[in-house]
Amino acid sequence: MLRVGVTGGIGSGKSTVSRRLGELGAHVVDADAVGAELAQPGQPTLEAIRERFGEAVIRPDGSLDRAGMAAVVFADPDQLAALDAITGPAIVARVRALRAAAPAGAVSVYDMPLLVERGLWVHEHLSVVVETDEEVRVRRLVDQRGLDETDARRRIASQATDAQRRAVADVVLPNDGTPEDLERVVDALWEQRLAPYAANLASGTRSRRPDRASDCVVEPRVDWEARAGRVVARLAAALAPTGVVTEVSHVGSTSVPGLLAKDVLDVQVGVHRLADVDEDDVRESLVGAGYVFNHGIHSDTPHPEGADASAWLKQFLGGCDPGNHVHVHVREHGSAGWRFALLFRDWLRHEPREREAYAAEKRRLLEQHPTTSDYVVAKEPWFEGAWQRANAWAERTDWQPR
Numbered sequence: 146m147l148r149v150g151v152t153g154g155i156g157s158g159k160s161t162v163s164r165r166l167g168e169l170g171a172h173v174v175d176a177d178a179v180g181a182e183l184a185q186p187g188q189p190t191l192e193a194i195r196e197r198f199g200e201a202v203i204r205p206d207g208s209l210d211r212a213g214m215a216a217v218v219f220a221d222p223d224q225l226a227a228l229d230a231i232t233g234p235a236i237v238a239r240v241r242a243l244r245a246a247a248p249a250g251a252v253s254v255y256d257m258p259l260l261v262e263r264g265l266w267v268h269e270h271l272s273v274v275v276e277t278d279e280e281v282r283v284r285r286l287v288d289q290r291g292l293d294e295t296d297a298r299r300r301i302a303s304q305a306t307d308a309q310r311r312a313v314a315d316v317v318l319p320n321d322g323t324p325e326d327l328e329r330v331v332d333a334l335w336e337q338r339l340a341p342y343a344a345n346l347a348s349g350t351r352s353r354r355p356d357r358a359s360d361c362v363v364e365p366r367v368d369w370e371a372r373a374g375r376v377v378a379r380l381a382a383a384l385a386p387t388g389v390v391t392e393v394s395h396v397g398s399t400s401v402p403g404l405l406a407k408d409v410l411d412v413q414v415g416v417h418r419l420a421d422v423d424e425d426d427v428r429e430s431l432v433g434a435g436y437v438f439n440h441g442i443h444s445d446t447p448h449p450e451g452a453d454a455s456a457w458l459k460q461f462l463g464g465c466d467p468g469n470h471v472h473v474h475v476r477e478h479g480s481a482g483w484r485f486a487l488l489f490r491d492w493l494r495h496e497p498r499e500r501e502a503y504a505a506e507k508r509r510l511l512e513q514h515p516t517t518s519d520y521v522v523a524k525e526p527w528f529e530g531a532w533q534r535a536n537a538w539a540e541r542t543d544w545q546p547r
């Protein structure tokens with residue numbers, strides 16, 4: 146099942162996007178609707194609200210006075226936090242149950258206004274942010290939803306900013322145009338990314354880059370760091386309960402600003418013992434996060450030449466997202482392969498001349514080796530020399546893996 150969080154500021158068009166995704170075939174769970182359900186008379190959540198906020202927020206028929214409650218919490222952040230502390234965990238539990246009921250290969254959409262504020266985006270494979278100019282939102286809320294303008298502005302101010310949402314967005318859907326414009330971008334997202342991603346997850350197929358090296362080696366992209374940051378945060382969150390992970394890091398060429406690279410993010414997961422990966426909970430966490438094991442790859446090329454190969458073992462996984470190619474290298478913390486991944490990155494980050502030399506070598510090899518697999522093999526001899534120079538640098542600068 147593909148988990149997609151849809152969020153956006155109030156009035157941005159988030160519900161409109163979720164509705165369209167539902168029409169396209171997604172299984173949609175709406176956090177606001179769940180909140181309303183939990184506030185029905187007889188629900189333990191409503192009883193907790195009554196205890197904390199008093200009878201003033203309960204209507205004569207025993208249901209929650211939503212407008213009265215809103216007036217209390219939107220005027221006072223402490224009251225809002227108190228309400229969230231009551232409703233947040235209850236909503237999370239109910240949402241989890243509803244989403245678990247979605248069919249196996251489904252796209253499970255979670256329509257959640259506070260996806261960013263609560264940090265819940267890390268549990269989604271993708272976060273989709275609907276972004277609309279604030280003045281447009283105020284106008285739509287006043288004209289179409291009958292909100293008072295001051296109230297609309299106050300609610301907007303109480304939420305995360307566009308910049309905060311954008312920082313964790315895998316996809317930004319602009320909604321300043323017509324409803325038809327919005328429908329078009331949602332349909333394209335479904336067709337190009339959500340449906341193929343869900344199909345890859347269901348069949349255990351990793352997304353592949355083209356096999357022409359020159360098609361996938363590109364000039365440095367400005368979004369590599371942010372994209373990798375989200376991958377790292379999600380893997381760390383998925384694996385945290387297993388207790389076997391020492392750290393998750395962005396490594397490889399895309400982690401070196403200014404270096405041309407294949408548009409594939411490399412992420413290293415350090416584990417206490419490589420055998421930990423064979424534990425059921427660890428495997429399930431990795432697969433659940435959207436990765437597929439490649440059991441044909443068990444090792445990196447040892448350096449220096451002839452070194453003990455057992456220090457260079459790893460497990461390799463590929464991501465299933467057709468819009469973000471990710472390779473995950475699980476290595477034992479402290480092993481030679483683990484250390485070199487971190488050293489290579491830090492060395493190139495700090496040594497502009499080495500960075501340029503590596504880029505020049507990549508360009509030269511690209512001309513000679515048109516397919517990605519040949520190109521990857523052809524890079525190896527250069528790495529032997531690089532290993533020597535990087536280690537000399539580590540000694541000179543007293544570098545330690547961090």
Ligand code: ADP
Nearest residue numbers: 154155156157158159160161285289322323324
């Ligand atoms: P949210 O769920 O983010 O609060 P909604 O999806 O309810 O926002 O949208 C807010 C209001 O704006 C709704 O009345 C909706 O029908 C309307 N709306 C959404 N997108 C557009 C658009 N592109 N043009 C005009 N109105 C829109």
